[in-house]
Amino acid sequence: MDEKIVSCRGLVKRYGKKTALAGVDLELERGKIVGLLGPNGSGKTTLIKLLCGLLQPTEGAVRIGGKPVGPETKAVVSYLPDRMYFADWMKGHDLVGLFADFYKDFDRKKCEDMCARLELDTGERVKAMSKGTKEKLQLALVMCRNAQLYLLDEPIAGVDPAARDFILNTIITNYNEASTVVISTHLIGDIEKVLDEAVFLKEGKAVLHDGVDVIREREGKSVDALFREVFRTDGREGGEA
Amino acid sequence: MDWKLTGDRPIWQQLTEQVALRILTGEYPPGSRLPAVRELAAQAGVNPNTMQRAMAQLEQDGLAVGSRTAGRTVTVDGAVIAAAREQRAQEAARQYLDALAALGYGPEDAGRLIEEEAERHG
Numbered sequence: 601m602d603e604k605i606v607s608c609r610g611l612v613k614r615y616g617k618k619t620a621l622a623g624v625d626l627e628l629e630r631g632k633i634v635g636l637l638g639p640n641g642s643g644k645t646t647l648i649k650l651l652c653g654l655l656q657p658t659e660g661a662v663r664i665g666g667k668p669v670g671p672e673t674k675a676v677v678s679y680l681p682d683r684m685y686f687a688d689w690m691k692g693h694d695l696v697g698l699f700a701d702f703y704k705d706f707d708r709k710k711c712e713d714m715c716a717r718l719e720l721d722t723g724e725r726v727k728a729m730s731k732g733t734k735e736k737l738q739l740a741l742v743m744c745r746n747a748q749l750y751l752l753d754e755p756i757a758g759v760d761p762a763a764r765d766f767i768l769n770t771i772i773t774n775y776n777e778a779s780t781v782v783i784s785t786h787l788i789g790d791i792e793k794v795l796d797e798a799v800f801l802k803e804g805k806a807v808l809h810d811g812v813d814v815i816r817e818r819e820g821k822s823v824d825a826l827f828r829e830v831f832r833t834d835g836r837e838g839g840e841a
Numbered sequence: 842m843d844w845k846l847t848g849d850r851p852i853w854q855q856l857t858e859q860v861a862l863r864i865l866t867g868e869y870p871p872g873s874r875l876p877a878v879r880e881l882a883a884q885a886g887v888n889p890n891t892m893q894r895a896m897a898q899l900e901q902d903g904l905a906v907g908s909r910t911a912g913r914t915v916t917v918d919g920a921v922i923a924a925a926r927e928q929r930a931q932e933a934a935r936q937y938l939d940a941l942a943a944l945g946y947g948p949e950d951a952g953r954l955i956e957e958e959a960e961r962h963g
Contacts, residue, residue: 769886772883773879793887794886812852821849
């Protein structure tokens, strides 16, 4: 169990001529909530898709809990995509059943309880659900797997602040000490206080990886403020810092 | 009481101060059981590891007493609480003096201003 839950070495991903990841070295420990932070197009979604095996790296290697990405690692990774992939004719409880059939580690009872607390009507069809309802349902499904690594791609985009608080609360009260949660977002101010660590992704590279309170202590400012600084210098002339 | 977190300082320090304040004001009385870390973290909307660190600091400061099985309780040592309260009051006085200094008043004006203000409020 002391293997790093995530280990990336020289990870490169190119789509044709376009380089999405330009050599990422990253190690994540167990029991952390990690923010994967970067502006649009910095490679957040590409990195997450490589971690869950939806994409193959062009160069470099990814290991999850010490193992190369494959069926074994997929069984312990719970992934929330940046868009909903469920058929819209399905009802909430159909999806709960689908997850129970597909994932050995899915806790059906916990999910049904969570849906009740979130006041989700599981008899409703996906088609009829509001965006916030869909996101909450999807998060409940993903967080109710007893996984070792949760990869949440933009879980708070496009929901109102109250729903956002609820989603963040669901995350901090439902992960366990042996698992790590990776949350990608560009809305840092909202999630900063739930994070242990922040990873800044800039132009396909991990340019910073530190504890959130370490950053605050060293910089005397919030991660949000630092983020604005790091990414404002884009396009400025001059040499390397 | 609500949790107030600002951007410029580590979150765990702010949490330590705010839980300590609840102890000093008697909201968490001496000897009482403190809420579980997870519960406090959920209340404040922060990471449980961060809250854990804040509570560990309270133990180090002697305001909380930890036990592996029974959770954390507020210390029953009145002297520790009194000392911490005194220290907070000193910090408040320091901030007051700094605010006056910024306006060009010296420490000699401080007493007079306090007395006048106290009189106005009866």
